[in-house]
Amino acid sequence: MNWDAYRRLKSTAIVWLCGLSVLIALVPLGFILFFVFSQGLLSLNFAFFTSLPAPVGETGGGMANSIIGTLILIGIGALFAIPIGVISGVYAAEFAGTKLATAVQFAADTLNGVPSIVIGIFVYGVAVLPFKQFNAFAGGLALGIMMIPIITRTTEELLKLVPVSLREGALALGATRGRATLTVVLPAAAPGIITGIVLALARIAGETAPLLFTAFNNRFLSMRLDQPISSLTVQVFTYAISPYQDWHRQAWAGALVLVTLVLVCSMLARLATRRLERLQTGQ
Amino acid sequence: MPAFFKRRDLGFALLTGGVGLCLVLLVLAIAFELVRQSQLSIAKFGLSFWTNSVWDPVSGEFGAKPFIWGTMYSSVLALLVASPISLGIAMFLSELCPARLRTPLVFLTELLAAIPSIVYGLWGIFVLVPAVRAVQTHFPEFLRQLPFFTGPRAGIGMMSAVLILAVMVIPFTSAVAREVLKAVPVAQREAAYALGATQWEAIKAALFYARTGIIGAIMLGFGRALGETMAVTMVIGNNPQISLSLFQPQYTMAAVLANEFTEAADELYLHALIEVGLVLFLITLLVNSASRLLIWSMNRPQAARKVTTTELPVGEAA
Numbered sequence: 001m002n003w004d005a006y007r008r009l010k011s012t013a014i015v016w017l018c019g020l021s022v023l024i025a026l027v028p029l030g031f032i033l034f035f036v037f038s039q040g041l042l043s044l045n046f047a048f049f050t051s052l053p054a055p056v057g058e059t060g061g062g063m064a065n066s067i068i069g070t071l072i073l074i075g076i077g078a079l080f081a082i083p084i085g086v087i088s089g090v091y092a093a094e095f096a097g098t099k100l101a102t103a104v105q106f107a108a109d110t111l112n113g114v115p116s117i118v119i120g121i122f123v124y125g126v127a128v129l130p131f132k133q134f135n136a137f138a139g140g141l142a143l144g145i146m147m148i149p150i151i152t153r154t155t156e157e158l159l160k161l162v163p164v165s166l167r168e169g170a171l172a173l174g175a176t177r178g179r180a181t182l183t184v185v186l187p188a189a190a191p192g193i194i195t196g197i198v199l200a201l202a203r204i205a206g207e208t209a210p211l212l213f214t215a216f217n218n219r220f221l222s223m224r225l226d227q228p229i230s231s232l233t234v235q236v237f238t239y240a241i242s243p244y245q246d247w248h249r250q251a252w253a254g255a256l257v258l259v260t261l262v263l264v265c266s267m268l269a270r271l272a273t274r275r276l277e278r279l280q281t282g283q
Numbered sequence: 284m285p286a287f288f289k290r291r292d293l294g295f296a297l298l299t300g301g302v303g304l305c306l307v308l309l310v311l312a313i314a315f316e317l318v319r320q321s322q323l324s325i326a327k328f329g330l331s332f333w334t335n336s337v338w339d340p341v342s343g344e345f346g347a348k349p350f351i352w353g354t355m356y357s358s359v360l361a362l363l364v365a366s367p368i369s370l371g372i373a374m375f376l377s378e379l380c381p382a383r384l385r386t387p388l389v390f391l392t393e394l395l396a397a398i399p400s401i402v403y404g405l406w407g408i409f410v411l412v413p414a415v416r417a418v419q420t421h422f423p424e425f426l427r428q429l430p431f432f433t434g435p436r437a438g439i440g441m442m443s444a445v446l447i448l449a450v451m452v453i454p455f456t457s458a459v460a461r462e463v464l465k466a467v468p469v470a471q472r473e474a475a476y477a478l479g480a481t482q483w484e485a486i487k488a489a490l491f492y493a494r495t496g497i498i499g500a501i502m503l504g505f506g507r508a509l510g511e512t513m514a515v516t517m518v519i520g521n522n523p524q525i526s527l528s529l530f531q532p533q534y535t536m537a538a539v540l541a542n543e544f545t546e547a548a549d550e551l552y553l554h555a556l557i558e559v560g561l562v563l564f565l566i567t568l569l570v571n572s573a574s575r576l577l578i579w580s581m582n583r584p585q586a587a588r589k590v591t592t593t594e595l596p597v598g599e600a601a
Contacts (some may be wrong), residue, residue, distance in 0.1 A: 007481050007484070008481055010483060011482045011483035011484065014486075015375075018374045018379055019375055019379070020371070021367070021368040021370075021371025021372050021375065022372050022375050022388060024368055025368060025372055025392055025450075025453050025454075026391055026392075028450045029391060029394060029395050029398075031406070031410065032398060035406055035409075035410055036402060036406070039409075083302075084302055084305060084306070087298070087299050087302040087303070088299070088303040091296075091299035091300050091302065091303040092303060094299065095300070100303060100304065101303070103303075103307050104303040104304075104306050104307060106307075107306040107309070107310045109575055110310050110571065110572070111309065111310055111313075113510075113567055113568070114310075114313065114510070114567065114568075115509065115511075115512065115563055115564070115567055116510065117510070117512045117540050117541060117563075118313070118317070118510070118560050118563055118564045119313070120540075120544075121316075121317065121320070121540065121544070121557055121560040122312070122313045122316050122317065125316045125317075125320045125557075126316060129320075145309065148306065152306065176295070177292050177295060178292050178294070178295025178296075181295070202397070205399075206398075206400070206401065206402070207399070207400075208399070208400060208401045208512070208513045209512040209513055209541060212541055213544045213545050216545070233399065233401045236401050236402075236405060237401055237404070237513065240401075240404065240405045240517065248409070255399075255401070255402045255406075258399050259399070259402055262397045262398065263394070263397075266390075266393070266394060266397050270390060
């Protein structure tokens, strides 16, 4: 009897501890969001989006160049990461079990685990050193390399979720495997894949480390791919470790923009996923 | 006609396979490039690079030991903090949580992974470090005799880095652990309950069944912590020294790269830094491969639910 009571008590205690651990994880999340929003909203103004950084000592200014820079860098990355990611994902799903498909999965997982700063070094070696110049293209390349494995695995996972009957229907009508994949399976998985890509883009937009010595930074508005370019994250870093109050204020504003971007994308993805799930269970 | 179709299909295999091969080549290229760009340092210092603790760019002597120590020590401590919490979260969300709460809670824990590292760092500098400093100034004096608590009470240092790393690792470890627990057959739990087990005893049985996967999840978190750059760089104090103390400012491999790479004036310095990157690459590669093997071996018998380590945890939404 006593033993039973002890066991029940122990079980209840551990259940509560598990619940507590969720709370423990949510406390820092709450704190971070609170500070980013409260500090960020105080500092965010119209000029932040439209002005260039003010010279040292002057208050005001904004991060227009960094916002444009981030968009350009992501654009360059997406340009080659999306096709490579999707196509290699198709291969990994369609030819699953073959040696090369396993190697592709392994490579994607490995690439995903490579620290972002190491990707920065790699790109420095292949796209900065040869030109003796930090440049926007190198930054985009680094971001793209980080995007590829995420897109590959998302595509692969989603293709595997498409009901086999769909593919079999296409094959029964005489389509080749490639045609069945292109015209039936891939479109069926497309909404999910696009969601995954959007999430990957939002995630990569928040990367700093691979840009430090590829795209570097630029205090001026630059759209040239062969020149250093500013990005929100590197600019926030520069401002955060500076000794100036006004720059700290700007850093919080930048952080707010970044976090909002990630939050909005995550929520949109969540909504899209829920609709997809409902569609699938409805079938 | 059939031959024509066949050829078309071969084209499909070649095209997609060719792109897939690019991915494999990319990984090899990264390894190759890291070795090639650090050959000066490799040739000059050899294995002593791993064991020498002098890092002196002026006299051209480079040893990575303090950075390796800083990276390993901060990551291990972060795991000690994060693993029990992550397991608690995984158990709660997969076994105990009311169904209505599950989706929002999963979403919130995933958000922790979505917040950019630089934002963690910014928050670390302006909020966490002052808080840690306050704790350190009120730290009981008799405990300061211990080697873990000696040194300045600056806030900046190992303690802040460990806390921030722990928070950043939690979403990854808990997401994988949750998936692994989901893969445990229901029969396992039912059998435990049929024998009269309490809720915890049933979960314990599931945990035991899933142990390889759980270890894999923890190691995946380890891999994340090893490579984390920005947030750690901003709070760890960037001082190359080997110390057990949580109060001491120290340095990590990723942080020295972030701080010194653009300042490396001569070629040997640059090569030494890139060799630090190579060491980091090798260690994370080892840890991640081991973690993936464990998670795969856990999942092979079930095959129905497959855990991948890539797009977790936000990718789970996809």
